[in-house]
Amino acid sequence: MTKYPMTLLGAEQLKEELRVLKTEKRPRIVKDIAVAREHGDLKENAEYHAAKEEQGFCEGRIQDIEGRLCNAQVIDITKIANHGKVLFGTTVTLLNIDTEVEVTYKIVGDDEADFKTGRISLNSPIARGLIGKEVDSEVEITIPGGVVEYEIVSVEYI
Template sequence: MNKAFVKENDGDDEEDLSPSLRLPPGSKNYMTRRGYEALRAELDLLVRIERPKLVETVAWAAGNGDRSENGDYIYGKKRLREIDRRIRFLIKRIENADVVDPERQQGLEQVFFGATVSFCDLDTDEAQTWQIVGVDEADASHGRISWISPLARALLKAKEGDVVRFVSPAGPRELEVLEVRYV
């Protein structure tokens, strides 16, 4: 059968995600305004700039004759499928987004979504600060962890001075919450 008539991936795009990016079944896709705007900007870039430019290249390559040995055509079509898949993923994530403004949270003395939490690991006396954000905006190198991570789940609803126990990949840990703020 000709490849043009075969759909490569009928599966849900969510299945191909790493476990850290999958949302728990039935949960909302919480994200901060910054995370929402970043997804919108990426979608806009793909739809308005990258995809049209690539379509032009593929059309030019298709006009050059034999497509079976035409690298520009073959790799262009592959990249076009990747872009289209990412666009579908971004549209789903944006449609299902529940944007939470951390500064408008109720109960500012407790840890909730959007909180920036400073704590001390009681085993190592190491102090750390993390902001609890959406799955799509988590970035450990910038101090942002997903609200579904084990650490964030353990910290939820804690207050300053509370000692939180949880099991990390390195084993059981005890943390003392030093500060909770919403920025």
């Protein structure tokens, strides 16, 4: 079975979501269903149908999270010696050579990626162009808007 890389923080966030779903949301939904059943005829009981639908979504999300955690290869980048090389889990600061604008990205798994917060997927064009490169290297990365030249300013294992 294929393992998918995930940062330690990503795994902890999924475990917390799973805990909330199983210990808080699932019991609340069961109570909501019980209360809705007391209202009588289930065929025309909107509360009952809404609670059952929410239960289906909740159970589906629980299964999804358990599957992701089961297939995750959790990597704690803080346990790896920093040799200035860009790896999965590293935080990279780049300088756009043309515009002289600095950007910082953390390379994470597909499920954790959120460009707005600076977390980019290992499979994104930028991350693929950076993996294996070192501090002070200049790299050309092909993105949908064209080719961009960056200098790797820093690589942090945080």
